[in-house]
Amino acid sequence: MQDWQQRAAELYNGDFRPMFIGGKWCEARSGEVIEARNPASGEILATVPKGGSADIDAAVSAARAAFEGPWSKFTPFERQALLLRIADLFEKNWETLCLSDTLDMGMPIQRTLANSRRVLGMLRFYAGQAVAIHGQTLQNSFPGEIYSSTVREPIGVVGAIIPWNAPIAGSVWKIAPALATGCTVVLKPSEEASLTVLMIARLMQEAGLPDGVLNIVTGLGAEAGAALAEHPGVNKIVFTGSTATGQSIARAATGNLKRVSLELGGKSPVIVCRDADIEKAVPVAAMSVFANSGQICIAGSRLFVAREIHDEFVRRVADFAANLKIGHGIEGDTDIGPIISARQSERIEMFLQAGPSEGAEVITGGEKLTGEGFDGGHFIRPTVFGGVKDDMRIAREEIFGPVISALPFDSIDEVVARANDTPYGLAAGVFTTHLGTAHKMAHRLKAGSVWVNMYHAIDPVVPFGGLKMSGYGKEGGLEHMDAYLDTKAVWINT
Numbered sequence: 505m506q507d508w509q510q511r512a513a514e515l516y517n518g519d520f521r522p523m524f525i526g527g528k529w530c531e532a533r534s535g536e537v538i539e540a541r542n543p544a545s546g547e548i549l550a551t552v553p554k555g556g557s558a559d560i561d562a563a564v565s566a567a568r569a570a571f572e573g574p575w576s577k578f579t580p581f582e583r584q585a586l587l588l589r590i591a592d593l594f595e596k597n598w599e600t601l602c603l604s605d606t607l608d609m610g611m612p613i614q615r616t617l618a619n620s621r622r623v624l625g626m627l628r629f630y631a632g633q634a635v636a637i638h639g640q641t642l643q644n645s646f647p648g649e650i651y652s653s654t655v656r657e658p659i660g661v662v663g664a665i666i667p668w669n670a671p672i673a674g675s676v677w678k679i680a681p682a683l684a685t686g687c688t689v690v691l692k693p694s695e696e697a698s699l700t701v702l703m704i705a706r707l708m709q710e711a712g713l714p715d716g717v718l719n720i721v722t723g724l725g726a727e728a729g730a731a732l733a734e735h736p737g738v739n740k741i742v743f744t745g746s747t748a749t750g751q752s753i754a755r756a757a758t759g760n761l762k763r764v765s766l767e768l769g770g771k772s773p774v775i776v777c778r779d780a781d782i783e784k785a786v787p788v789a790a791m792s793v794f795a796n797s798g799q800i801c802i803a804g805s806r807l808f809v810a811r812e813i814h815d816e817f818v819r820r821v822a823d824f825a826a827n828l829k830i831g832h833g834i835e836g837d838t839d840i841g842p843i844i845s846a847r848q849s850e851r852i853e854m855f856l857q858a859g860p861s862e863g864a865e866v867i868t869g870g871e872k873l874t875g876e877g878f879d880g881g882h883f884i885r886p887t888v889f890g891g892v893k894d895d896m897r898i899a900r901e902e903i904f905g906p907v908i909s910a911l912p913f914d915s916i917d918e919v920v921a922r923a924n925d926t927p928y929g930l931a932a933g934v935f936t937t938h939l940g941t942a943h944k945m946a947h948r949l950k951a952g953s954v955w956v957n958m959y960h961a962i963d964p965v966v967p968f969g970g971l972k973m974s975g976y977g978k979e980g981g982l983e984h985m986d987a988y989l990d991t992k993a994v995w996i997n998t
């Protein structure tokens with residue numbers, strides 16, 4: 505067993521961690537800082553610069569200079585080699601990256617460690633795509649020898665804004681395809697979790713990334729984030745976060761009509777049919793929400809269960825929830841870590857009160873943990889609500905915490921209609937042993953990803969992204985390359 509405590513003490517000791525602009529490690533022009541706290545204990549891990557619009561200006565200039573200068577000279581094979589070197593360095597430093605993430609945002613270490621396939625796979629998959637970018641030769645209808653073709657070109661300077669709930673995957677998923685296509689990046693991590701993103705930039709610099717190709721500006725959303733979203737020198741914004749912030753980013757982007765991709769919130773349904781394999785479905789349905797303390801965009805927080813098996817199934821999910829170990833993510837056997845901040849915890853507690861006040865019944869959980877082991881942090885007991893109605897707030901609004909709303913259903917047509925009756929469309933899960941039901945549900949559910957007899961599967965080769973108010977644009981797969989490429993038509997009259 506790793507001595508994570510010892511390694512944690514060596515990693516962060518309250519010192520200042522600079523941000524990364526134009527290949528230089530620097531403080532904010534204002535000199536102000538933000539405290540990075542461990543959400544499990546409240547302890548200050550480090551301070552980071554509180555970047556603002558002047559820092560964003562400098563980062564965008566550096567990204568533009570790199571895009572038009574040294575980076576444009578890199579051949580696709582050189583970009584591929586660089587991405588592969590970055591992947592190797594990440595693999596070598598994987599435990600340190602994961603430890604940093606666990607300390608900075610609370611995700612249990614066993615879960616961060618398990619994400620390596622997804623993150624390293626992303627770097628290696630897009631390394632492959634760097635040498636596979638191609639246009640087409642098109643037969644046109646003009647008489648004579650006039651040739652038409654398309655060329656795929658990098659879109660330019662990309663502004664990336666990410667949330668706090670998965671800093672490693674969240675940043676790498678945006679950076680890797682951008683580098684593969686030849687774009688440059690200004691990334692603003694969440695003010696709640698910047699430290700691992702800064703570590704990622706150090707590794708990329710060590711791997712040989714030219715100055716200015718990746719810039720990290722730490723700071724607040726309303727300041728550094730807003731400045732990046734509206735910056736006229738940015739060609740594309742890729743954003744992951746809440747739907748409300750996504751809307752304001754889309755508005756801010758209109759100034760120079762920059763392209764926008766949005767990965768937003770959700771209220772995803774998990775549907776357990778009468779013929780489901782209950783033994784397999786219980787832990788998966790439970791962890792579809794409780795993983796990362798419910799702080800996951802795809803949380804399957806509306807649990808629809810066929811009425812015949814509803815009470816038994818929900819009781820078993822509640823038993824599973826009650827047996828999860830809650831604690832500091834750094835303890836190797838922790839299943840459920842802390843909530844990121846007091847603000848998020850208060851929001852979840854508001855829903856824990858709204859449920860019973862609207863008539864729902866707490867089957868398990870329903871409270872914040874206090875006392876020994878929980879001091880200074882925010883820990884919410886995994887919660888299952890029964891007696892939920894579709895129009896209750898707990899069944900309609902994204903909670904972003906470890907809270908399941910269980911709802912019985914009587915027929916496939918009915919449950920599909922109810923599952924789709926939400927402004928969101930990020931993900932959905934179905935448990936059935938009937939092939940016809942699996943197909944029917946997969947086609948009729950309005951969600952960007954539908955998992956049958958599984959949940960949470962995300963892979964570099966498979967596109968991921970939402971429908972409706974869960975956003976637009978895909979991450980992962982070949983589709984993600986399109987987010988960073990323009991298509992130019994070339995006509996030649998010989």
Ligand code: NAD
Pocket residue numbers: 665666667668669692693694695723724725726728729730731733744745746747749750752753767768769770800801802902904930970974
């Ligand atoms: P958030 O929207 O508050 O913040 C996300 C990022 O946007 C942060 O970096 C923040 O500083 C920045 N920001 C805030 N206001 C801004 C503004 N006005 N202009 C520009 N940037 C601004 O979200 P959060 O609380 O950090 O994360 C939780 C949300 O993210 C949830 O809604 C969750 O569903 C969503 N999320 C979605 C996905 C997905 O892939 N669809 C993945 C993870 C999280």
